[in-house]
Amino acid sequence: MADALASALRGLRGSVARLPRWIPLRRLGRLRPTTVRARATAGAVVVVAVALAVASFALLGLLRADLLRNAERDAAQQAQTVAGLAAAGDLDRMRPAGLGADFVQVVNARGRVLRSTPNLAGLPALAPVTPLRPGTSFHTWRVRPLGGEHRQRVVQVTTQTPQGLVAVFVGTSLRDVDAADDTTTAALVVGGPLLLATVGFVTWRVTGRALRPVEAIRAEVAEIGDRDLHRRVPVPPTRDEVARLAETMNLTLDRLESSGIRQRRFIADASHELRSPITVLRTQLEVALAVRDQELWPELIGGALEDVERLQQLASDLLLLARIDAAQPxxxxxxxxxxxxxxxxxxxxxxxxxxxxxxxxxxxxxxxxxxxxxxxxxxxxxxxxxxxxxxxxxxxxxxxxxxxxxxxxxxxxxxxxxxxxxxxxxxxxxxxxxxxxxxxxxxxxxxxxxxxxxxxxxxxxxxxxxxxxxxxxxxxxVAPPAPDTALTPAPRVHTDR
Missing domain, CATH: 3.30.565.10 (Histidine kinase-like ATPase, C-terminal domain)
Known part of the structure; x- marks a missing residue:
């Protein structure tokens, strides 16, 4: 077994070495399926192939075991009958091979053939080893004088006789077992690839049909830009995961559109709110520069400070809104x-x-x-x-x-x-x-x-x-009760209001 495995490995290395130099081995890895459709099809084919192989081996094993058990039962019955005659010293009453048996041969401990059916007349003992102790054993041989087309299941019954140990060999043909193996194997060889091809074709078509709405959603989303947030992806009529995906995508687009509208409106309003106090502040400063009376400067500077305070408060509010919109935890x-x-x-x-x-x-x-x-x-x-x-x-x-x-x-x-x-x-x-x-x-x-x-x-x-x-x-x-957790003291808030 180890020699055969080593020989197979050497042959595999030799086959790889004989690959054409223009075929990079890394290209073999690119043959792996890259799309969901291809992976689903390949996965289904592999799973069915494995299941089919396991089921085929199990079916052949059960069929062979059942036929072999039936053949052994008939041969064992006749072998026990002949062994009883040998133990009684009455081999002359041995009858020809009955139903379910192809030959009978009786051999003594020295390997001498005592009795046999006509189809084994003149032939030496079948077993190369002489019988050692009483019991029943089973062998599978090819008996060439019988044609050699099919194997023979041989039942050996060793018994004690007045002349010593005697082995009775009764053979039954395994033609039914071989025929069943050949027929089942041929059916599996022909039907297996057809079944795998059918599974692959059906999986490819069904997966493609199931993924068609996903491709439509992807294509629509790919065409939506920052100026096309009003567009929506198509929702398939099916009430499955793909339909829920499309609905969720549309809800996301709704939120994005609302956020964009809100952002543009916020920028416009903020620009308007900032422009007014800046304009007033500039006017007050220009007037202060133009007025030479120093007694009016405190009033003008006080008004300018009020506008600066408004700008400062507005900037603080805009910064806080930006932090809130950023969804800070x-x-x-x-x-x-x-x-x-x-x-x-x-x-x-x-x-x-x-x-x-x-x-x-x-x-x-x-x-x-x-x-x-x-x-x-x-x-x-x-x-x-x-x-x-x-x-x-x-x-x-x-x-x-x-x-x-x-x-x-x-x-x-x-x-x-x-x-x-x-x-x-x-x-x-x-x-x-x-x-x-x-x-x-x-x-x-x-x-x-x-x-x-x-x-x-x-x-x-x-x-x-x-x-x-x-x-x-x-x-x-209200927070759930947590007696072991101390409360955080409220921060002191300071304001210039």
């Missing part, structure tokens, strides 16, 4: 929301209207203290801008013990918000009263920043009904 810190709100209110100086605060205890949330304080500051700035004489800030919780929600409300007694404007006020650079907002220094970014920061914390910011004025409501999920 929120620091996961456990915070006492009541402490954050209290510090944000105490840090405010010079509010036009006093803020009445009502805070529930033990309201713990997860997030960034600086960003949550910025939400409170922006809501209070908005309320101070429009309140007549009252600003109320309330913090409470709603819901069950396992799914509580923190509710932060800021209400004022100003002109209120019309129902049709309750969503528009959260758009960037939106002012319901443009002239009054400019007088108060607003750029239309405070509520937009507050909503974006709230969304980053998994909450919502909405405008609710209020009988006399406006009421803005923030809802944030």
């Amino acid at each position: 929120v620091p996961a810190e456990r915070l006492d929301l009541g402490g954050v709100v209290r510090d944000a209110v105490e840090a405010r100086l010079g509010d036009r209207v006093p803020v009445r605060v009502s805070l529930a205890a033990d309201v713990v949330v997860e997030g960034s203290g600086l960003w949550l304080a910025r939400v409170v500051t922006n809501l209070l700035d908005n309320a101070q801008r429009f309140a007549a004489g009252r600003v109320d800030l309330t913090l409470r919780t709603v819901g069950g013990p396992r799914a509580r929600t923190a509710v932060l409300e800021v209400a004022d007694d100003g002109p209120g918000i019309a129902p049709e404007d309750r969503e528009r006020i959260f758009e960037r650079f939106t002012r319901l009263d443009d002239a009054r907002s400019r007088d108060h220094g607003g750029a239309g970014l405070g509520l937009a920043i507050a909503r974006d920061l709230t969304s980053h914390h998994g909450g919502t910011l909405t405008a609710a009904d209020s009988p006399g004025g406006a009421r803005l409501v923030v809802r944030l999920p």
Whole structure:
């Protein structure tokens, strides 16, 4: 076995060495399938080929074992009968080979043929080894005097007789076994490639049909540029994974289109907002240069400083919006929301209207203290801008013990918000009263920043009904209890307001 394996390896190396020099071996690796369709087809063919080979070997083995068992049974019965006659010393009563046996030969311990059927008359003993001990054994030989076309399954029964050990050989032809092997092998040789070709063809067609919508989606996406975000990929009528892929792709394109529109609008609005204070600042500086009266310079420089402050605040807001749009992760810190709100209110100086605060205890949330304080500051700035004489800030919780929600409300007694404007006020650079907002220094970014920061914390910011004025409501999920984790103290917020 080892010599045969070594010889096969030497032959394989010789075959590789005899390959033409103009065929690089690395090109053989390029024959591997590179497309999903080709890989699926090759995989299906290989799997079916392996399964077919295993099933073929199993079928041939079972068929051969069954036929061989039937042949051995008939020969063994006749061998036992002849062995009984030999043990009784009555070989003269031995009959010719019966059904299922081709020959019978009886040999003594010295190799002398005592009895045999006519087709073995005059021939020497079949077994080259003399019988040693009683028992039954099976052999497979080619008995040339019988023609040699088919193998013979020989049953040897050794028994004790008055003259010593005697071996009885009864042979039965394996023509049925060989014929079944040949027929089954021929059927597998012819049918196997046909089956593999059919599997490959069907897999190729089915895979191509299944991947056709994917190719259409790919081709459509390849043609969509930054100016064609309004286009959508085709959704196949099938309700399978490819259809869900197309729907997801269209949703992604919707988000990209909305983001592009929002970005272009933001750039246009930011340019407009920056142009106005820059123009005013330039005018004031030109007037200051033209005026020679030094007593007017403090007033002109004070106005210029106010515009610089507006520019600084606007630039800070635009930078924060850029950070929010970049989807930077929120620091996961456990915070006492009541402490954050209290510090944000105490840090405010010079509010036009006093803020009445009502805070529930033990309201713990997860997030960034600086960003949550910025939400409170922006809501209070908005309320101070429009309140007549009252600003109320309330913090409470709603819901069950396992799914509580923190509710932060800021209400004022100003002109209120019309129902049709309750969503528009959260758009960037939106002012319901443009002239009054400019007088108060607003750029239309405070509520937009507050909503974006709230969304980053998994909450919502909405405008609710209020009988006399406006009421803005923030809802944030309450953090699950964690007794072993210390709360992060609320950051001190400093403002020049």
